[in-house]
Amino acid sequence: MTLELTPRDEEEKRLRQTLEQVSRQLKKEMLLLGDRRDDVVGIRQEFWDDVRMNFSDSNEVGETWRSIMQQAELLAERERSHKVASEAVERLTKQFDSPYFARIDFTEKGEQTDVIYIGRASLVGEDGLTFWVYDWRAPISSLFYDHEPGPASFAIPDGELSGDLMLKRQFVIRGGQMKHMFDTSETVGDEILQAVLSEGSDTAMKSIVATIQKEQNRIIRDEKHRMLVVQGSAGSGKTSAALQRIAYLLYRYRDTLKPNQIILFSPNPVFKGYVSRVLPDLGEANMRQMTFRELIEARLGHRFEVEDLFSQTEVLAAEEGTTEGAAREQAVRYKGSEHYFATIENYLKRLEREGIRFRPLRYRNMMIVSSEQMLEQFYEVRASDDFGERAARLRRWLLDQLKQWVDTQMNEAWLEEAAEVADQEVIQRAFVDVRRGGGFHDEAFDDEEHMNTKIRRQVAEDAIAPLVRAVRTYRFIDVVAVYQELFQSRSLFTACAPDGKLPCGWDWMALRAEVTLERKKIDHEDATPLMYMMEALEGFRLVEGDIQQVFVDEAQDYSPFQATYLRRRYPRARMTVLGDFNQAIYLQSQDSGGFDGWIRLMAPEHTAVWRLTTSYRSTLQIVQYTKGILAPEDAEGVTPFARMGEEPYVEACSNEATLGQRIAEAITKLETRGYGTIGVITKTAQESGIATELLKQQLSEEVSLTHVTGVSAQLPKGVSVLPSYLAKGIEFDAVLVWDASADRYGEEKDRKLLYTVCTRALHVLHVYYTGLPSPWLPMKS
Structure with a gap:
């Protein structure tokens, strides 16, 4: 009497068969890789031995040239083959660890049921016909993300294919071993999501293909709209969805879209390193990635000393409460506004008739x-x-x-x-x-x-x-003099302003422009307007028309002026912008009225606005606590995912020395508990330097402590001490907030900054303060 196999037994058997397929293909590719490597090395070593060199007359020179080209083409062909084999070995090695993460059974009307296994990459049998695994980006794979069992359909090139989703099963496979298996009626089962979210953080962002939610999948696969605006709460998976979208687009348009035709604007260098592993893990080359600061430096940095956004933030923090600081804040807010952009546009129209300055x-x-x-x-x-x-x-x-x-x-x-x-x-x-x-x-x-x-x-x-x-290089146009002229004549400015009025603080701005520009120094708030004027006067000769896709992360930090500039610089590109106005921490964008500036960049029929409200990053307790930091109307758009954890911990400290001591004690305990990434987040860079020195005095040498600065390219393992604005978009197992006092976070404009800092925590949040606590901190009665 034979025992009937259980579903688990059947899946274990199918997994072994799949791994056998992977193993056989991996052995073949390894042998091929070795042969190709030997070929490449051999051809390189013997290149000139196999070339007949003769320069005695024109015919012999031509023959020599043909001989060199023949060898070069042979070498290039072998190098291409070596690269293909190398990529195949890398892909198959990952598949041997985890070949797939889901199974769906789909019955098209009037047809037999198809059993589909879904993974990070496809796996085709040695016969070239049998699909053992489908790529998660394949059209049929969208059934897994978008539907529960029952009537279902998916898009195909000719329209839509309908049928019934009979079964939906999820797996967690690690090291070729099946750890978990669940049948689910949800789009992505909570059990799998709970397991993934409960894992520790890493120094690089992970792929989320096994846990993509339905609302994220809409964003990833949207091919209809030229402008996608994604408003998502902290930890809702905005950035992850954007990176999976890039991978999807490279798969969908692999014949016409290359990685170097996609550009991602990141908030800072640390974030660039943090997300750099996602696409290679999915088998795709990385897109171009840069910060807006790097764009400014490329255009203005060789001629001027240009202040960056972080330096501006530090200066504003140092001058907070002073007359000079208040005037600078006013200038920062205004020069990022749509009013100022309209003024510059009207000024450029006047310059078509008169007024351009030239250098002799x-x-x-x-x-x-x-x-x-x-x-x-x-x-x-x-x-x-x-x-x-x-x-x-x-x-x-x-x-x-x-x-x-x-x-x-x-x-x-x-x-x-x-x-x-x-x-x-x-x-x-x-x-x-x-x-x-x-x-x-x-x-x-x-x-x-x-x-x-x-x-x-x-x-x-x-x-x-x-x-x-x-x-x-068009430096005969004196762009600085042209720009200065706008602040040297009240009548000129009012004639160009859309409402015919001078902005508040215009006199201070005029004096500031005269002083800084004469010294060849550019305030950050002047950099984009000056860059835009330079581009316009040169006829936008440096626009990058070959770029097909532009992604902007932390888009809430861009001023309306900067948003419009990016649209002009990449005129043919589709755009995906992602952000959370609850995390709008920079003055230049706080008066922008949400994402309206981005939405107006393209026609309504080409624009889609998506909202992601569920916060997956943090535990329910942390999300509920951080919602209390926000104004009630802002907190309405944040929904916690039901992952339980410990309550946030808040402690008052008598002075800065005690603050350092208490945080050092907490670090030691958290490392003992196994947390691999711990973030000590200060408000400013100056504070992060002080905190680093105090903690070094308190902690043992075994503790890996790193002071993360604006030039850091990678997030290290262990303890990172960093200012608030470098923590954007990054997550830590545990976050320790350095001095959340009323002195540091007491103003209304600090509320969203404090929220941003606290929402970096996955599992543990500790908040410490000296003196009086910030009025935005939820305090237990």
Whole structure:
């Protein structure tokens, strides 16, 4: 009598069969990889031995060239094969650990039931026909994320395919062993989600393909809209969904979309490192990733000293409560506004008729082209020509003028003197030029004169080379002077303002612009407007039209001005922006009115707005506590996932030394309990430096303590001490808040900052303060 197999036994058997498939394919790919590696090494070592070298005449040179190219093509082909085999080995190795995470049984109307296993990557049998595992991005896999058992359908290229979802089963497989198996009637079962969320944090973000929720799946697979705006509460999986969306798009459009055509704007360098592992874990190359600061530096950093957002935040914190600080806050809020953007746009329209400033081209005390001549050239063309056409035309004219000027200087005394002391490199170049022209042979009688002429011309061209470079990069337009003019004339500003009014604090802004810009220093609030004006006056020549997808994380931190700038810089791209206005911690965006600035960038029919309200990151107790920090109307949009944990701990400390001692004691206990990532989060960078020194004095040398700064690229294991703004988007097993006092977080604008800090915790939240607690902290009665 044979015993009937249980569902668990059947799944164990099927898992063993799948692992056998993986093992056989892995052995093949390993052998192929070894062969390809040997081929590549051999061809590289013997490259020149196999090339026939002969330069005796033009025919032999051509044959030599063909021989080199043949070897190069052979090497390139072997290197490509080696790369393919290497990627296959990496994929199969991961599949041997966990080949799939779900099974669905789907019956199309009138057809047999298909049993579908879903994993991070597809696995096709050695016959090339049998699908052992389907990629989670395949159209049929969406049934797992979007439906519970019963009537179901999924999108196909020709429309929609309907049927019945008969079974939905989830697995946790680690090291080729089945740890858990659940049948579920939910989109993704709570048991699996609880198990995954209860795991410890890591120094890099993980893939969430096994736990994607229905609302996240809509975002990941949206192909209809050009603008996706995702408002999600802290820990709702916004960033994870965005990264899975990138992986999905690379899979869906693999023939037309490459990783370097996708760009992700990250909030800081630490976050860049934190998310860098997700796409490689899914078998895809990383997209381009940068911060908005890096964009500013690339455009302005070589000419100006540009303040970054973090430095601005530190300055504002240091000047809080002063007259100067209040005036600067007003300027920061205004210069990120849509009112200011409209003012700049109106100013640019006026500049089409008059007012552009140009830098004259001079060499020593000699005027080559004056500003007046440039003005005449620029404005003599028809008004219908845009800035780009005019600037390009003026650029060509200036380059021609520089060439003509060199011609006029050939017999001048200064050039004769400079040519006499020309360095050896200039002389050598002149000799080569004359020799190529047929000089230095028996019939030549004027070679020396040719040499002298060549040397003089070379010296003259080298002398004005900086001017040529400046003209080629459009630096003949004095953008700073044009920008300053807006703050040097009240009548000009009011004429350009959409409401005909000066903003509050205009006089202070005008004085500040004069002082900073004259010193070649750019305040952060001036950087984007100045960059936008520079781009506009040059005709947006540096727009990146090859970028097809732009992702902006922590989008609530971007001002409306910055949002519009990004749209202009990537004119052909679809955009996905993600954020949480409960975490809007920077002044430049706090008056922006939510995501309206982003939503208005594209037509309504091309725009979708999604909300993610469930917070999965933290325990129910932490989510309930942090909701109490927010204003009631803001807290309404936050729903905790029912994962239980310990209550947040709040403690008063008599002074800073006691604060350091108590946090050091907590770190020791938390490490004993096995928490791998612990974040000590201060308000400012200055505080994080002080906290680091105090904790080093208290903790043993065995404790791994790292002071995370704005230049850090990776989040370390152990204890990280960092300022609030570098913690954005990152999570820790335990968070210890350094001095959540009324002195540090007492203003209304600090409420969301404190909320952001506390919501970094997965399992444990401790809040410490000196003096009086922040009025935003929920206190037990």
